[in-house]
Amino acid sequence: MSAPERDIARAAGKRLDAAADVELALLPRDDPAQYADPIAIGGLIVSAAGLAWTIAVDLRSRRPRPPAVEIHRTIVIRLQESVAGDDPTPVIEAVAEETIRRAELED
DSSP states (O other): OOHHHHHHHHHHHHHTTOHHHHHHHHSOOSSGGGOSOTTOHHHHHHHHHHHHHHHHHHHHHHSSSOOHHHHHHHHHHHHHHHOOSSOOHHHHHHHHHHHHHHHHHHO
16 A cells, blocks of 8 residues: 555544544555455445555546536445445545645645
């Protein structure tokens, strides 16, 4: 996992009051079976951050500096297709917004 993906996951985790869960999910693991709860909020945030960063990088490779609204919309749509749960909207919104913030730092 890249530094931007970790930064996005940590920032979204703080916003969602799940910072400890994210840190646990970010710990290096030798064996995937070591995860106590494979659908924990921390793991969800980390996975969503990875996908969101990939989406942002892909959009930026096609066109320099795409509008933030385009990045946000694309991330939200793709994460809604990929993230399950009772109501993943807070996670999706937090990850999308933190991805945009991180992408702006890369400019």
